Amino acid sequence: MTIGLTSRAVVSTCAMCAAGLLALAPAAVAGGGGADPGTHGGPRAAAPQPSLLYRSGTQVRPRAGAPEVPEVSALSWLVADADSGEVLAAHNAHRELPPASTLKTLFALTVLPVLPGGIRHTVREEELAGIGAGSSLVGVAEGRTYRVSDLWRGVFLNSGNDAVHVLAELSGGWRSTAARMQAKARSLGARDTRVLSPDGYDTPGQVSSAYDLAVFGRAGLRSADFARYCGTVQADFPGRDGGSYEIRNTNRLLSGDDGVEPYPGLVGIKNGYTSKAGHTLVTAARRDGRTLVVTVMNPQAGGGFAVYEEARELLDWGFDADGRVEPVGSLEAPRVRPAARPAAGPAAQPAAVPAAVAPKPPEGGAAWPATGVIAGAAGLGAGALAVAVRRKRARSAGS
Template sequence: MIVTSAVRQAAAGSAALLFVLPVPAAVASPLGPVPRAVSSVGEPTPPARRHVDPARLGRKGTQVQRLPGAPEVPSVSALSWVVADASTGEVLAARNAHRKLPPASTLKTLFALTALPHHGPAEQHTVADAELEGIGAGSSLVGVKEGYTYKVSDLWNGVFLSSGNDAVHVLAEMNGGWESMTRQMQEKARSLGAEDTHVVSPDGYDAPGQVSSAYDLAVFGRTGLQDPAFARYCSTSYADFPAGSWSYGIANTNRLLTGADGVERYPGLLGIKNGYTSNAGNTLVSAARRGDRTLVVSVMNPQEGGGFAVYEEARSLLDWGFEAAGRVEPVGSLAPVRAKAAADPGTRTVSVTREKPAKATAPAGAARAGAEAVAPSAGTSAVARAEAESTGPSAGLPLALVGSACAAAFALWGWRRRTAHRA
């Protein structure tokens, strides 16, 4: 509560006159600075971080931290696998998560993350003969032909559904060429915290030194779900592919999505990408939603069960993840590690945390395709908003009221003096 000196003088002439004006705590008064109140409207309180040993995923063997009542981790033959919560990035369980192995066509997830934002789906491109050179022998193809004109969305259907290396070569040429695309993908992997991946051939074709890991593939899959265009392509079961004046149907080679070849479809599956080469064996990145939870699972090179074992092992890991959610402590995180300064400007301590990648910008008009947006949008902090509000036009209003009161007090005091003099 503040009483100005002018008001006190006026009050001295008449006990009936007293101006008392409250000054909000958020405004600095003429008598000295007053601490601002920080508003948190629109800023949800983040959940408390659970301690996670960042080195644990680098250990060999199965890593899991079960709580009472949690189900046993299924026994699978894959050399490497990861089960993670797509929303939080928490790794629920893993085996040899950072083991470097050939990724086969699951590397196309990183290719898509890198190249998708550069061209809109309706953009058209006429294929040149040189763009189809250098495709590896025995590659999977969608049937791209030189001289034909395709929409960019057609080429991406060829990448995700048919795993077409011919479509990858064309899109790579549209984005700077094969070598440039290789460098761009490598940089993208590092920006996402995927340190195990070394790109040699952007289509995933076997090449000396080309490796990734179950951890990195899970990172690529989780990040892809944040882009509605990526999510739409990876969850598409069937599409028409143009061939001049006509078109033909193509089907997604991910059997968990289509239910082909005797593999039962997985309920709530969102995609993402399968792969196979003689060197890599079978690889798979999958995501599925059940209720309000979305999981991402990566599986690399099962050692038993034949060519479709990768789907059944992914199925059992997804089932386990949904059943175990909330009954295991995380053993790692898919979020990239960044150094963040403490919120208090006077604090010199730097805390290292894992943060969610920024949400990718989708092409205009892209459909959401049922994939949830995992990372929250960046916004103005509560502190910044409060400071902006306290220094804006409304901040001067209480001071203006005080000034007006003082002027009224002086006017009344002068009137009383003139009246007394005339009397």
């Protein structure tokens, strides 16, 4: 049987084909051509270099004139740009090590948002139970009423495990807080961290890494409360008798205590020490509109203050290396778009595609691949042809 089409049907079909081409190939129409990127359609963007952060040893990609990376004794360290997240250099960045009180950065990221500083709380005996022997304490007393902001200053300045215990109980309990800290670490792309004791006290199996601690420190600087607490040098803490006493930040690069020269432009963040972890530090400094974050874990030489001097050397190097090194990795975690919640009824939408694999047109106005344009146009054209055929048959049946 031969099917004949009226001129109107043919025109409609062609119009729909053209619409398909326009819908599927906007870049080709707008750009006046569909040259394949990288051939004759203009320069192709440089592909990012692969990360070196899972390699052992010191990793750096120097350009001409770059300063030499300082030789430091820490088991692991990292220097990164806090704004872009680019890692400028690192040594054993993902080596899993005990973090000591630098883990309090993750504690603060997890608990600060749910405990406003103005809340007043009278400490109960059970909230101070289970504090590890030899823990650093700020002097929280049973029966004394504190503002939550007082307790946070006790955490950041004096590294008080007693303050951590009270805040953890206020936010759901010790185990719940550890679980939420673990989830927070994963959400930030920190995969080396295992949380068992929220205060950072030595616990078998509890680890983090120079990479993860830099992620936590960088994220903390984006919180006004975190940044304010971690950059405070001294404060008054409520005493047992109703008075108060002075506490000072134990980050010597910030306070300048114990003969350590303060670092110009330092903004915090947190130091730590335990017998298993040794001395650890995640810190940040600003210079000429640029902020660097540095992690140093367990220096093997130089005494108890070596962690500060090695951080100083790495900060100096990072500022001197500005524009003269290529990044060796990034603190930015791959983001996956959460699945969309289905709507009620038959109009429910499909779940979202993970951002890492969601299709999108090439950047810079490049055309869709020709095969996709042709296939899409052919599909729309075939649909239009079917409509025209049904109309022709209907007219034939009614005559």
